[in-house]
Amino acid sequence: MPMVHEIKIEPVVDKHKKRTGYRYVPQPPDPASGPTAVRPGDQVFWRNDDTQAHWPAAPGVQFMPNQIAPNSSSQAWVADVQPTSLTYRDTLDTSGSAPPGKIVVSTTAGGV
Amino acid sequence: MIAKAFRAGAVAAVVACTVVAGARLQTGAQTAAPPYVPCPAGTYDKPLLSAPVITSHAPPGTPPGTPGLLRAALRVTNGYKNVWANTDDNRCATPQMMRYFQGFDLTTANLPPNRTSPWPWPSPVSDPIPGPTFRVWVGDKINITFFNELDQNDFAYSLDRGPTPSPAPSVTPTPSGVPTPTPGPTPALGLEACDQFTFRNRTKTPHQGGSEPAEFPDCLHGSSTTNVHFHGTHTTPSTTGDNVLLFIRPALRPDPAHPKAFIPTESETAAHLASFYADCNANGPPHERYPSRTPGKWVSGWTKKMPPVWVAREASLLKQFDNTQPYLGQTPQPVPPGHSPIPALPPSAQLSPVNVKEIAAGYWPQYHLGAVPYCFSLPATPAPMKPGNVVVPMAQAPGTHWYHAHKHGSTALNVANGMTGVLIIQGQYDKDLRAYYGPGLREQVLSIQELSTQPFPVANPARTPPPTPPPGVNPAPGGGAARPRLSVNGRLRPLVTMRGGEVQLWRIVNTSFRDGVDFAYFAKSSTGDCTTPATSPAPQWRQIAQDGVQFHVDNYKKVGKPGAEFNLAAANRADVLLKAPVQAGKYALCIRKNIVAPPNPQTAEPPTALLTLAVTAPALAHPMRFIPDDKFPAFPGFLANISDDEITYKNPHTGKKERRHRTVEFGSGNSTIGSSVNNQNRFEDGVVSQTMTLNTAEEWVVKNDAPDKSHPFHIHINPFQIVELFEPTAPNPKCPAINPQDPATFDPDAPGYKGCKARVFTGPWVWWDTFPIPIANQVDITTSCGPNPVVANCPKQLQPYTSCSGGTCTETIAGWFRSRSRFVDFTGQYVLHCHILIHEDLGMMQLIEVTADPMAAMSHARRTIYTHH
Numbered sequence: 001m002p003m004v005h006e007i008k009i010e011p012v013v014d015k016h017k018k019r020t021g022y023r024y025v026p027q028p029p030d031p032a033s034g035p036t037a038v039r040p041g042d043q044v045f046w047r048n049d050d051t052q053a054h055w056p057a058a059p060g061v062q063f064m065p066n067q068i069a070p071n072s073s074s075q076a077w078v079a080d081v082q083p084t085s086l087t088y089r090d091t092l093d094t095s096g097s098a099p100p101g102k103i104v105v106s107t108t109a110g111g112v
Numbered sequence: 113m114i115a116k117a118f119r120a121g122a123v124a125a126v127v128a129c130t131v132v133a134g135a136r137l138q139t140g141a142q143t144a145a146p147p148y149v150p151c152p153a154g155t156y157d158k159p160l161l162s163a164p165v166i167t168s169h170a171p172p173g174t175p176p177g178t179p180g181l182l183r184a185a186l187r188v189t190n191g192y193k194n195v196w197a198n199t200d201d202n203r204c205a206t207p208q209m210m211r212y213f214q215g216f217d218l219t220t221a222n223l224p225p226n227r228t229s230p231w232p233w234p235s236p237v238s239d240p241i242p243g244p245t246f247r248v249w250v251g252d253k254i255n256i257t258f259f260n261e262l263d264q265n266d267f268a269y270s271l272d273r274g275p276t277p278s279p280a281p282s283v284t285p286t287p288s289g290v291p292t293p294t295p296g297p298t299p300a301l302g303l304e305a306c307d308q309f310t311f312r313n314r315t316k317t318p319h320q321g322g323s324e325p326a327e328f329p330d331c332l333h334g335s336s337t338t339n340v341h342f343h344g345t346h347t348t349p350s351t352t353g354d355n356v357l358l359f360i361r362p363a364l365r366p367d368p369a370h371p372k373a374f375i376p377t378e379s380e381t382a383a384h385l386a387s388f389y390a391d392c393n394a395n396g397p398p399h400e401r402y403p404s405r406t407p408g409k410w411v412s413g414w415t416k417k418m419p420p421v422w423v424a425r426e427a428s429l430l431k432q433f434d435n436t437q438p439y440l441g442q443t444p445q446p447v448p449p450g451h452s453p454i455p456a457l458p459p460s461a462q463l464s465p466v467n468v469k470e471i472a473a474g475y476w477p478q479y480h481l482g483a484v485p486y487c488f489s490l491p492a493t494p495a496p497m498k499p500g501n502v503v504v505p506m507a508q509a510p511g512t513h514w515y516h517a518h519k520h521g522s523t524a525l526n527v528a529n530g531m532t533g534v535l536i537i538q539g540q541y542d543k544d545l546r547a548y549y550g551p552g553l554r555e556q557v558l559s560i561q562e563l564s565t566q567p568f569p570v571a572n573p574a575r576t577p578p579p580t581p582p583p584g585v586n587p588a589p590g591g592g593a594a595r596p597r598l599s600v601n602g603r604l605r606p607l608v609t610m611r612g613g614e615v616q617l618w619r620i621v622n623t624s625f626r627d628g629v630d631f632a633y634f635a636k637s638s639t640g641d642c643t644t645p646a647t648s649p650a651p652q653w654r655q656i657a658q659d660g661v662q663f664h665v666d667n668y669k670k671v672g673k674p675g676a677e678f679n680l681a682a683a684n685r686a687d688v689l690l691k692a693p694v695q696a697g698k699y700a701l702c703i704r705k706n707i708v709a710p711p712n713p714q715t716a717e718p719p720t721a722l723l724t725l726a727v728t729a730p731a732l733a734h735p736m737r738f739i740p741d742d743k744f745p746a747f748p749g750f751l752a753n754i755s756d757d758e759i760t761y762k763n764p765h766t767g768k769k770e771r772r773h774r775t776v777e778f779g780s781g782n783s784t785i786g787s788s789v790n791n792q793n794r795f796e797d798g799v800v801s802q803t804m805t806l807n808t809a810e811e812w813v814v815k816n817d818a819p820d821k822s823h824p825f826h827i828h829i830n831p832f833q834i835v836e837l838f839e840p841t842a843p844n845p846k847c848p849a850i851n852p853q854d855p856a857t858f859d860p861d862a863p864g865y866k867g868c869k870a871r872v873f874t875g876p877w878v879w880w881d882t883f884p885i886p887i888a889n890q891v892d893i894t895t896s897c898g899p900n901p902v903v904a905n906c907p908k909q910l911q912p913y914t915s916c917s918g919g920t921c922t923e924t925i926a927g928w929f930r931s932r933s934r935f936v937d938f939t940g941q942y943v944l945h946c947h948i949l950i951h952e953d954l955g956m957m958q959l960i961e962v963t964a965d966p967m968a969a970m971s972h973a974r975r976t977i978y979t980h981h
Contacts, residue, residue, distance in 0.1 A: 002197075002566045003195075003197065003203065003206055003208060003565060003566065004208060004209065004268075004565040004566055006209060006266065027209070028192055028207050039201075039203075042566075043268070043565075043566055045267075045268040045269075047265045047266065048265075049265075049368065053441060053443075055441075065440075066440045066441035067441035068269075068441060069438035069439075069441050069442060069443045069456075070438075070443060071265065071368050071438070072265060072269060072438040072441075073264070073265045073266075073267065073268055073269050074268065074269055075268055075269050075307065076268035076307070110203050110206060111201075111202040111203055112151065112152050112202050112203065112204050112205075
């Protein structure tokens with residue numbers, strides 16, 4: 001049975017609680033903010049808790065057919081790719097200042 | 113012998129069934145079992161958990177004998193729970209975001225600040241235990257306020273309704289390979305109301321299981337919208353009863369900074385609904401509609417019987433949802449104060465207009481936001497017989513029932529997430545058992561779960577055709593069905609403890625979304641090794657009830673023989689008396705997971721351990737024994753066999769006596785029901801496929817065209833008795849041979865059908881609400897269909913059973929059972945469907961209606977204002 005992986009898009013705020021950017025946070029929260037480790041056939045979706053729309057994508061991989069509105073989630077992407085490492089960025093973010101996210105597709109991800 | 117034992121247990125009765133395993137014309141092509149990868153040792157043999165129990169109470173100040181009242185809250189919420197992957201996947205105890213039930217007693221003594229049970233949840237919270245067990249008595253009134261408090265953003269985007277299909281989007285990759293965003297809504301393949309495509313192969317090839325393209329509403333959608341089906345209850349299917357036509361959206365969370373601030377709140381819901389419950393308990397649930405002062409017009413029971421403050425609140429919240437819900441990445445446009453909001457949802461995807469239309473037409477609305485009341489009664493005794501009517505009224509059978517999410521398009525996903533719980537309805541049956549065993553009879557309530565967050569193969573909406581499955585993905589046709597491990601009450605192979613010589617009552621519910629569970633034997637093993645059945649002394653069981661309906665003592669003697677193998681298809685229940693040997697030891701309870709019933713030991717998955725039974729010392733000084741025949745619970749009169757007289761009527765056109773009869777045929781794939789091989793349809797919004805007249809009884813033939821799965825037939829509200837069984841892949845040697853050239857040897861609807869008494873059961877017949885239909889046998893008759901093999905060129909008598917494609921013609925000899933059921937006591941619309949729940953979601957379901965209007969029952973495929981549930 002494949003698994004489902006959630007990645008939160010969270011606003012980054014300064015000490016005055018003013019938004020300065022955003023970040024990707026794989027769930028359940030990983031203290032090291034490591035990549036999302038999935039197996040072929042697993043699903044991945046993004047939850048947008050930011051105040052702006054986002055549209056993550058990786059070179060050669062379109063995760064979803066439309067952007068993610070604030071306070072909503074994306075459609076699910078099925079990892080129907082060969083084992084690989086996918087670095088994704090927000091295609092709506094022209095500044096490119098936010099750190100990218102990473103999905104590692106592996107046939108042994110998450111095993112015991 | 114295994115198949116023999118199963119069928120004895122399955123169908124009942126006095127006639128011995130003589131199925132011989134291995135004599136099959138063609139076995140069901142059950143997919144080969146994947147390799148079994150054990151989880152770490154620490155995963156297993158943890159003590160069995162029990163779901164919290166909520167019981168009914170006698171209303172304060174009422175005299176003894178007054179029916180009890182269950183006042184409870186049931187809420188669906190979400191959080192991370194440990195889930196186990198497939199049997200061929202070594203991910204064990206992986207945290208997954210799950211939807212699940214919580215609940216608590218709403219009797220005054222248990223309200224805050226004195227709330228003690230059963231909320232908060234027992235620890236550890238990571239175990240995916242079922243929802244609370246409701247324990248009531250026949251005759252009780254049920255008041256359950258249901259709250260949907262899911263955070264829909266913790267799950268992939270999912271729509272309830274969708275617009276007209278439109279072309280697929282075009283996304284142009286930039287030189288870097290990152291796609292350029294396309295402004296505005298970008299519909300996905302024209303089916304944006306479908307979450308995803310369920311199967312990898314979207315090429316339509318009829319009669320090939322698992323390959324039909326999904327079409328709304330028969331696709332995965334609306335996964336955070338839900339409702340509750342009280343499976344096994346005999347009550348009203350309408351309004352606040354066992355109404356599965358409801359869509360209950362999650363409560364609104366208007367402030368992202370305070371995600372737990374729901375609207376509506378539980379306290380305001382309780383206040384708004386208090387007067388409704390008082391009226392419902394005094395006068396019964398609302399009717400769907402009431403006659404208007406204007407002749408021919410109707411008033412919805414919603415507006416007539418529900419508190420105005422609640423009606424207004426729900427309308428307002430639903431409108432607020434329509435106005436604020438994002439749609440395909442777009443949020444509603446901001447408008448100046450005083451202007452009407454501009455929703456992002458297109459009109460056809462909005463929910464409020466559906467309710468407005470239904471209420472205006474005098475019907476109960478389908479969409480609700482955040483909460484609904486369930487209020488109904490469980491009749492303790494049958495209603496008085498009407499003069500001149502020979503059909504026996506029914507009552508609620510005491511026994512082991514259950515409840516689960518039942519929203520078309522997300523039923524499988526929600527049940528696989530764990531949105532299930534047990535409903536125990538007690539009655540004389542329980543009193544009689546305890547009269548013999550005394551208060552020391554201990555019970556175990558066992559929910560068999562098949563938990564998953566992705567219980568079916570899916571494909572990306574943006575990829576067509578999908579690529580070849582990569583390594584690690586099950587390459588079975590259509591992407592392969594998921595085969596999650598089975599757990600019990602939230603734990604994998606848990607440990608149940610009994611004292612030597614003890615007898616316990618086990619109430620077993622198969623809440624799997626897909627698989628049947630065949631109870632084979634105990635093995636002497638402390639490690640789950642099912643290689644060899646244990647020899648005496650070993651634990652023994654005797655089945656005493658099926659699907660929440662007790663056995664007649666004759667069936668206790670024959671079907672419930674000690675150790676008789678029995679199969680629970682998805683949704684089936686069994687009560688068994690489990691007797692431990694006097695000697696201490698550990699045993700594995702060995703089961704066969706299956707979708708072909710009865711499972712063929714030669715082709716089915718090998719037995720695996722469902723749980724470990726530890727028999728402890730010291731043994732009881734006086735070992736308990738199975739209840740003797742003369743002490744077995746008395747059999748209520750309303751559960752007696754449905755007689756020939758009850759199903760017979762005088763045809764007003766011919767003046768002859770005829771049987772009320774109909775045929776329902778489940779297709780060979782995963783999504784259709786029809787009247788023959790070549791007349792198959794998916795569920796369709798607004799169509800009532802079967803209409804029965806109130807207070808009649810009918811005989812049905814339920815067929816299965818699939819050669820590889822026993823679709824479990826399930827019908828709500830009224831259970832049925834099976835009187836005859838036909839298994840074309842396991843012919844009965846006492847019957848004449850099946851001749852594929854002669855439909856009269858296999859089709860009970862064929863002219864001159866040659867029945868066989870050895871397939872007919874004489875009773876007392878077992879009651880069911882779900883039964884796995886025997887698989888079909890498919891015969892290649894291409895050579896009989898000439899040089900141009902199409903159906904029209906095949907022998908005329910075989911054409912109704914034949915389908916041709918790619919130069920091959922296949923005759924389907926359907927498996928079937930004949931059943932009888934009483935459509936009594938309640939009018940209303942409800943459903944029958946396959947209880948492999950992804951099949952139900954894909955359209956293997958029919959809306960049916962019991963009506964007081966005999967003329968309505970004469971017509972086929974009537975229209976209704978209601979859409980799917």
